Amino acid sequence: MSALIELSDVSKSYDIGNTFFALKGVNLKVNEGDFVSIIGQSGSGKSTLLHILGLLDKPSSGTVSFDSNIVSGIPEDGLATIRRDNIGFVFQAFNLSPNMSVSRNVELPLMIRGVPASERIAKVEKTLAMVGILDKKDRIPSELSGGQKQRVAIARALVINPRILLADEPTGNLDSVTGTAVLNFISSLHKDYNITLILVTHDQIVASHAHRTIHIKDGRIDSDVSKAHHANAKKNK
């Protein structure tokens, strides 16, 4: 299977008085249809890794390929176009637009993509029905519970039929019951639609939903374990 995203010797450093490396020489391949969890303590570099995988951030050195094309050198607007057409994001803090109704929030990626207004409503309603909150479509985010907000955020990520869904601590702001429900839903997306899923978490139980678990520590990949290949525990290290 061809790699959808491939990182080669990727490092990310920040200059904060002295040079601080958030990532150091990371090599990683994510294939189409993978369900990967990235786990590590806070400050381990897992969010930086997710941002680079999602083309939201550029590495300080090394190369990033998307769909076999090297994209680490292209300007931000070019990356924006790749994200628009291929990548859905789900954030810990939901990041919904407080000014817009639920359906407008979900419509936003379609507007950015230039989908005609006439086609948008049907797509939005179909996606809201899929995440089970069509009845809340005219509400504004502040009127929703945490779990409902995260479902709206998931609908917003899914409405463009992304090839890859990146979730950054999607259950971090939810209670355990709601968190489990959201996690089960995200897992079902992989099963039902074969979406490539990358999940960042610090929670071992959450990570266990994935088929492949990457441990990250001090900016390096500590372990990369696939459920089907327990024997070859350490890959890409």
Add this chain to the structure above:
Amino acid sequence: MNIQDLASIALDTLRHRSLRSWLAILGIIIGVAAVVTLIAISFGVSDSINSRLNTLGTNIITISPGGQSSQRSGILGGGGFEFSGPPPSGFQNREESVITFSEADSLRNIPGVNSLDAQVSGRGQIEYGSKTSSSTIVGTEPREFPKNVGVNLTEGRFLESSDIYTAIIGASVANRTFGDTDPMNKQIKINNMSFRVVGVLNASGVSSFGGSDSSIYIPQKTAKTLLNQTKNVNKIVVMVADGYNTQDVANSIKSELETLHSIADPTKDDFTVTTALSMQSTIAAMTNILTLFLGGIASVALIVGGIGTANTMFMSVLEQTRQIGVYKSLGMTGKDVMTLFILEACIIGTVGGVLGVLLSIAISSIITSFGLPVDITPALAIFGIAFSAVVGIISGLIPARNASSIPPVEALRYE
């Protein structure tokens, strides 16, 4: 991204923080209303001056002694100089700053001169009963006077060639001297000489600067004696014949007088030739300065409104930093983000502009009821709205550029 979609997102944002949006809009409203109202006032003043000038007729030329640089009167036409006798020396550029009756007569032969009224004028003491007052006395040629005075009679008749001690009085003079009494056929004394009032002029609205409302018109021959002025004219009023261009005839008169006065350099003319057109251009230059001056003062208010908008936009960008990160993660380009915030500022400017113009229309109707002419033209209204939209856009430029250049990861991290 398409512009309607961006505008609808901008509207969502503005609605969400409506109080702050409205405060920014209020700043623009006040600025636009000030600019539009003050410009409208100066348009109104200009219009009313022009409409009064038009009553003087476009085919009339007036010639007065004294060069352009020493000319201080006569712009609003009617009575001309109010000196008795030739202007005192020292006030004029040169000693020979006079036009004689014989020079005036030689102008009658210039092609295009239909009729010519050589007038003498001065101040006179008016007595009627126990009332005394002072007025401009104009000696006019009886046949020519009705053609160039520019207003009709309220009652009575114009002067006739055979008249000697008869007078026609202006509307203000009639009011001041006679009050409720009918002035017709009453005897008044002008500088102790008795005159019979044979006509009263309609009000022309020009009562200052020796305008017809405050003047008394008597036969020229009588005036020469009364004002002791037998040689020189104070003003010549020429009617241009049909089919001739007023300005061409004025130029011919100018060069004839230059020949008579042996003047080689036209900038050193010791007389002034005025047409309605040249008066209008003088007035236009003055009112343009007035418009610029008032508009300039009012622009300060609009600039303050613009600064308020810029402040609101900086706050908006700051508040929405995280949102900008989300927009970018969803694939919005820097250009789209910039357009989004410029549109937000442009909406503030445009809404402020529309409401500001409406406010200025309301203010104008109040000012008009106090008698000051105000003229809000459609072009001025459109200018007001467009100007404030541009002020909005300019106020939004830097905040929008800041917003578009935030890297998505940094924007998402913003707390």
